[in-house]
Amino acid sequence: xxxxxxxxxxxxxxxxxxxxxxxxxxxxxxxxxxxxxxxxxxxxxxxxxxxxxxxxxxxxxxxxxxxxxxxxxxxxxxxxxxxxxxxxxxxxxxxxxxxxxxxxxxxxxxxxxxxx
Amino acid sequence: xxxxxxxxxxxxxxxxxxxxxxxxxxxxxxxxxxxxxxxxxxxxxxxxxxxxxxxxxxxxxxxxxxxxxxxxxxxxxxxxxxxxxxxxxxxxxxxxxxxxxxxxxxxxxx
Numbered sequence: 001x002x003x004x005x006x007x008x009x010x011x012x013x014x015x016x017x018x019x020x021x022x023x024x025x026x027x028x029x030x031x032x033x034x035x036x037x038x039x040x041x042x043x044x045x046x047x048x049x050x051x052x053x054x055x056x057x058x059x060x061x062x063x064x065x066x067x068x069x070x071x072x073x074x075x076x077x078x079x080x081x082x083x084x085x086x087x088x089x090x091x092x093x094x095x096x097x098x099x100x101x102x103x104x105x106x107x108x109x110x111x112x113x114x115x116x
Numbered sequence: 117x118x119x120x121x122x123x124x125x126x127x128x129x130x131x132x133x134x135x136x137x138x139x140x141x142x143x144x145x146x147x148x149x150x151x152x153x154x155x156x157x158x159x160x161x162x163x164x165x166x167x168x169x170x171x172x173x174x175x176x177x178x179x180x181x182x183x184x185x186x187x188x189x190x191x192x193x194x195x196x197x198x199x200x201x202x203x204x205x206x207x208x209x210x211x212x213x214x215x216x217x218x219x220x221x222x223x224x225x226x
Contacts, residue, residue, distance in 0.1 A: 001175075004158065038217075045120065045206065045217035046159075091158065103149075103174070104215060106158030 002027050006092045006107035013082055014115055021077040021110050023066075023092035033094040034102065035068050035075045040089045040109075049077075049090070084114045119143065122207050122218035129225050135194040137221050139207030147210045148190040149174070150182060152203040153220075159206060165190055197225045 006023045013019055027033045037049040037059075050059035055070035066077045075092060089109045095102035119142045129135045141148065147166050151159040161174030163182035171182040179201060181193040194201055202225045207218040 043219070045219040046208075047217070048214050051214075093158075102210070102215075103161055103164065104159070106151075106160075108156060108158045109153075 002029055002033070002094060002096060002105040004092050004094055004105055004107035006090075007110045009089075009109070009111040010113060011110055012113045012115060015084055016081045019077075019079045019082045019086075019112070021090055021092075021112070023075045023077065023107060025073050025075065025092070025094050027073075027094055027096075029096040032070060033096060035066070036093040036095065036104070037064070037066055037075075037077050038091040038093060038106075040091070042088070046091065082112075082114045084116050087112055087114045120207055120209055120216050120218040122205075122221050124221060125219065126222045127224070129194075129197045129223065131197060131199060131225055133197050135197050135223065135225075137192040137194075137205055137207075137223070139190045139192075139218060140188055141190075141207075141209040141216075142188065143209050143211070143216060144187070145209035145211050145216075146187065148184065149208045149210070149215070150180075150190070150192045151206045151208065152176070152201075153206065154203045162192065162205075199225050201225050 003026045007021045034053045036051045038046040039049045040046045050061040052059040052068040058067040092107040093104045121140045149164040150162045165171045165184040183191045205221045
């Protein structure tokens with residue numbers, strides 16, 4: 001089946017430092033899955049942070065970026081300068097199709113703490 | 117804005133008891149999902165539904181039933197709760213572009 005592996009947490013970085021959370025995937029149900037990063041802030045549900053549906057493309061949102069690399073089957077999340085408000089749990093995920101019936105496969109989540 | 121509301125947000129249940137987790141969406145989406153998350157695991161799909169009065173099994177359906185009485189409502193039912201079902205449960209609905217999640221229900225079975 002499909003699987004997603006991401007950086008084990010917790011991860012602690014200082015404000016204004018750079019961040020990378022690694023994500024690699026294995027997709028057996030579809031050759032080029034849609035890839036996602038979700039974020040869960042304390043007390044909230046998961047929110048879509050960014051998604052990329054085309055291999056080789058980069059997605060970006062709120063200062064975060066991730067590039068869909070089909071050669072290395074990776075989708076690492078990066079930010080040049082984190083803020084305390086970025087403290088949250090980040091989930092990498094893939095979808096087995098592009099439609100509304102897509103089922104998501106998630107990584108275990110990476111808890112990020114940003115210290116001031 | 118798309119909204120998925122779960123109730124209760126937190127529950128303590130006794131082993132062998134019946135538990136019902138409720139989910140309501142105002143997004144007019146056809147697809148709804150129930151996921152669970154355990155420490156050290158990603159979210160795993162329990163049941164899903166693409167139309168009222170019909171449900172489908174996800175990846176880990178054992179020990180759970182689901183009910184979709186209307187487009188807006190989707191319930192997860194634990195007929196005989198067990199300790200291994202202690203987890204955080206997330207409901208979601210989706211359109212063609214995005215999946216929208218509720219805030220989660222923390223279930224503790226004692």
